[in-house]
Amino acid sequence: MSILPRRFDRIKNVLNCRMKNLTVLVEAVNKPHNLSAILRTCDAAGVFEANFICEKDEVKTFNSTAQGSQKWVKLNNYETKISAVSELKKKGFKLYGTTLNKSSTDYRNFDYTGNTCFVLGAEKWGLSNEIISKVDESIFIPMSGMVQSLNVSVAASILLFEAIRQRNIKNLLPFDGEGLSNEEYQKTLFEWSYPEIASVYRKSGEKYPTLNQYGEINQIINN
Numbered sequence: 094m095s096i097l098p099r100r101f102d103r104i105k106n107v108l109n110c111r112m113k114n115l116t117v118l119v120e121a122v123n124k125p126h127n128l129s130a131i132l133r134t135c136d137a138a139g140v141f142e143a144n145f146i147c148e149k150d151e152v153k154t155f156n157s158t159a160q161g162s163q164k165w166v167k168l169n170n171y172e173t174k175i176s177a178v179s180e181l182k183k184k185g186f187k188l189y190g191t192t193l194n195k196s197s198t199d200y201r202n203f204d205y206t207g208n209t210c211f212v213l214g215a216e217k218w219g220l221s222n223e224i225i226s227k228v229d230e231s232i233f234i235p236m237s238g239m240v241q242s243l244n245v246s247v248a249a250s251i252l253l254f255e256a257i258r259q260r261n262i263k264n265l266l267p268f269d270g271e272g273l274s275n276e277e278y279q280k281t282l283f284e285w286s287y288p289e290i291a292s293v294y295r296k297s298g299e300k301y302p303t304l305n306q307y308g309e310i311n312q313i314i315n316n
């Protein structure tokens with residue numbers, strides 16, 4: 094059965110605003126409600142994919158706080174800190190580690206309009222020294238309360254929406270799919286429109302069929 098036109102339009106509208114050049118890397122955040130809230134913020138901000146360091150045998154779990162956003166934000170899991178950092182740097186991301194130590198800089202002093210990855214740390218201990226030593230910049234969000242830090246998902250929201258604010262001022266927010274390659278756009282459009290069929294195609298190793306303007310699957314002609 095074909096997707097309803099209204100649903101297809103909604104999916105396209107969301108995908109049109111997704112950005113591949115803004116992301117987060119989350120280290121050792123294990124509480125499902127925090128991971129879920131971070132992912133929900135990523136979805137709301139237009140982040141296309143999020144990154145998690147997930148040591149062996151660990152499974153990232155999400156709860157109702159996510160409101161299903163794990164379906165709409167691609168998750169990249171890395172088994173080691175080194176692989177996460179090197180992969181993101183290879184993709185051209187500048188890594189902004191969030192730390193509360195003295196050598197950190199106020200987050201408002203940076204330009205987040207280029208390839209930006211905010212690196213977020215664990216609820217109790219924050220980022221590991223290994224990660225801190227590898228990020229490009231260390232940033233903090235100034236606070237004036239009695240409590241020493243913000244909740245990690247709140248920090249993620251403040252930073253992501255600062256990036257959105259800066260991009261908006263410079264007219265850099267995508268609105269017609271410019272934030273993704275055409276191949277990535279079409280692939281994701283199919284997966285979001287027809288998740289079950291997409292999984293069958295993935296298992297068989299076949300390429301997804303194309304969709305017409307109404308979201309209907311174009312007939313595949315086998316010669």
Ligand code: SAM
Binds near residue numbers: 192
């Ligand atoms: N004691 C930990 C520390 O010193 O980092 C506190 C960890 S905090 C509860 C969890 C995460 O939230 C941090 O690793 C950071 O990613 C983020 N965070 C919390 N408050 C922040 C702030 N004011 N500025 C930047 N990031 C913050």
